[in-house]
Amino acid sequence: MYVAVKGGEKAIDNAHRLLASTRRGDPAVPAIGVDQIDGQLGIAVARVMAEGSLYDRRIAALAIKQARGDLIEAIFLVRAYRTTLPRFGYSQPLDTDAMFIARRISATYKDLPGGQVLGPTFDYTHRLIDFALETDADAPEAPAESNEQPAPAPHVTALLDGEGLIERNPAPAVDAVVGDLTREPLSFPADRDLRLQNLARGDEGFLLALGYSTQRGFGRTHPFVGEVRFGEVEVEFFAEELGFAVPLGRIEVTECEMVTQFRGGAGAPPQFTRGYGLVFGQSERKAMSMALVDRALRTREFGEDIDAPAQDEEFVLSHSDNVQATGFVEHLKLPHYVDFQAELGLIRTLRAEHAARRAPDAAEPAERREAAE
């Protein structure tokens, strides 16, 4: 247990001064600008927004600068910042069908309406360090342009749904209250809306490992990427004083629809099932991992056994938040002196008792000594 301590103010102040100077680095090297972080480290910014659970590119970029590039520390800063602001309300649900698509691929259909659009991707790069980026010659040629008219790109799963081959998404219930973990603490069993919210802000590495574990057989779902899409969507907010939904601007999101193995039974023909991922910014690995874990967690719905970590909602949802996780792990380095004194006292007592039992002249009944040996 952590017990409050006093003292050390001067050392703490000096440590923070040292931190500020270390963060800045060599003053002969120009300081990195928030615009540079936002513009050139966009994937880091996306991760901090997604797991910080706050869409604000500049706040995320500033947090990355302040945290010296420690993304979990930056996420912590963003979470703390959001607690200082009032909540105006809830947006209208984002319409990802109407996304301004920068990238959209399907692993299930080669030819599909709207086409396969690679966009800005690391896929098919050779993963060789590019030493040109080390020099001032980092001025890539302008992107190619095609004057092909953009065709509508409906969700791929709509194609399957047209044939009844995939389960329908749950229809919005008219009076259903949408769960919100920033308002009510998580309790179990958790419905899918709460699970998706938890996963959307969950740690990318944790979800990646869990998603990977399902592929390796720990809760297998036999997934296909029905579709991954990335681009901008409009945000609308219903303002009570206006009486209509106000457009607030656009944000970038990545969406993944996994098509997973069948269900069916006496009453219904077999159908594919679904897993869903939706994440702020360009964050494909996270969106895919989220979709895998979303599907794995739907065991209750499908009457599946829970025999793998990714299927255990209490395990997954209780450990996905990296701010909570880092808080509990890292608090171990704070002073535990009083607690440790108690442990020291206990181990000395135990050792004294042990020594007393081992001593040949111990005043113990003979039969107990024999039993102990």
Next chain:
Amino acid sequence: MPVTSPHAEPTALQFQRRRVMALAARATLDELRGALAALEAPDAVDLRPIETGLVMLRGRTGGDGAPFNVGEATVTRATVRLPSGEVGFAYLLGRDAARARAAAILDAMAQRIGPKTIADGALAGVRDRLAAEDATAAARAAATKVDFFTMVRGED
């Protein structure tokens, strides 16, 4: 907690006001000030302090199913009144108070002289810039469109 928002279709006037708001939401401060100058907009009073807060953004399960909360976004709102009485509102993503105030004055002006006049007049430059940017982004994405060929797999 609001459960669902009304989904009534906007009226024609609301539709045009939304158009002005959508342009203002993506306009720079200079563009908004330029539009106000072009309209010779009078000074307005703040009906409530300009405020930055949060809107919880919602997605839909599977893209079209039941809503869930994805995460919040910063939003700044302003409410102003013109000397002639029109009350203008603005809600913009981000934390820029000056942009929100200018957008609210623009909404008030839209009610005074008609939103379509503004969307296709004072904001025409913004409209054209955004359309050009969207077209460039679409053209760049389209240039990365691929056709995959399935190769026949050998049996041995």
